[in-house]
Amino acid sequence: MTTNQHWMQRDLDSLWHPCTQMKDHEWLPVIPIRHGKGLWLEDFEGQRYLDAVSSWWVNIFGHANETINARLKAQLDSLEHVILSGFTHAPVIELSERLGRIAPAGLGHCFYADNGSSATEVAMKMSFHYWQNKGQPDKQTFVSLQNGYHGETLGALSVSHVGLYRDTYKPLLLEVEAIPSPDCYGLPEDQWEAHSRAMFEHMEAKLARNHDNIAAVIIEPLVQCAGGMRMYHPIYLRLLREACDRYNVHVIFDEIAVGFGRTGTLFACEQADVSPDYLCLSKALTGGYLPLSVVMTTDDIYKAFYDDYATMKAFLHSHSYTGNPLACAAALATLDIFERDDVIERNKALSAHMRLRSRELLDHPHVGDVRQHGMIVAIEMVRDKETLEPFPFEERRGLKVYQHALSRGALLRPLGNVIYWMPPYIIEKHDIDFLAEVTREGLEIATA
Incomplete structure (x- = not known):
């Protein structure tokens, strides 16, 4: 049997690992x-x-996992990939239908990408473009929370506010205001709701002051994962939904890390009994097997892009592996396990x-x-x-x-x-x- 050391050396001769100071591996074995x-x-x-x-x-x-393995093996024998522009296939249709049935109310259309950062980019571009299509071109800015994290690509990093990942690249990023987080660190749980309510006053003030220029607010529901697993009360989500309805601003819930049961409900926003305008999902979507993400959105937003080609209202975002059949098959098997078990x-x-x-x-x-x-x-x-x-x-x-x-x-x-x-x-x-x-x-x- 080849030793660990054999593979470690081959790795260090050829790889650059994510989220890693590679010099550490002089003393910390990979x-x-x-x-x-x-x-x-x-x-x-x-x-x-x-x-x-x-x-x-x-x-x-x-x-x-035997269930996911079997579904992937069967899919591999029939279709590994096909362009999703002008073509379609059974796994992506079935997955979209099933997600529509289990997601928070009102999210009737699925737009696929490859990973969580890409989903964030899709939601941001879609919100910006929606307001252009609706004749409100001043709504161009985004609002997010201090200590929030939404991915490593430049748009996603712009709405993220964890300095470790963001500070080096600040000159490349969009200007995005970070609102104080409802993070309940150090508080007993019986004080979480009151604290989260009090912290929402910062968001309320921002929306009241600048809503004419704000396209969307993006947050991680309940847990700011990459920001140190900082947590807050569901009431913040309800207050945000109510305020954004009043001020005509979109809500983007980034459930890339917290979706699919991680916080105790299938989707974290269920705990506040609210739905976003855009729901970003990835990570557990395929049970950890293959890269896939999806942005779910409303019929109203979908219809704002639905027009004759010459109007140039179409959402022309794309990824080569959008809606990959193998990844969709893994996701379907994952949903099967949720239902069965x-x-x-x-x-x-x-x-x-x-x-x-x-x-x-x-x-x-x-x-x-x-x-x-x-x-x-x-x-x-x-x-x-x-x-x-x-x-x-x-x-x-x-x-x-x-x-x-x-x-x-x-x-x-x-x-x-x-x-x-x-x-x-x-x-x-x-x-x-x-x-x-x-x-x-x-x-x-x-x-x-």
């Missing part, structure tokens, strides 16, 4: 994975790792156990906050528990937890000083117990 099954990833020397972050939040039903109901018991075990970590002298929405738990390390003073980022405390977890057979990839659990939905209670044990050990090592 882990070559040979095989995946269920919760577990296995390297070339037989070491296994529990995938506690769903391979970057995408793999919700485990690696090598009553996943949302099962997740309630799992999230309750995640809550039980994670709350135990609050007694640690360097844990400032433990927060949760559904199948997302975040544990934030701090230097001072009383003031919530953070550890300096240069100390890379989270990386020490990551290294310890690898030595114990778990993949816990931190966000700075935030350790989080975002596991596949096939996890069992004893696996959660294992993650809690490994996390506590890692905390001791990282804060010693």
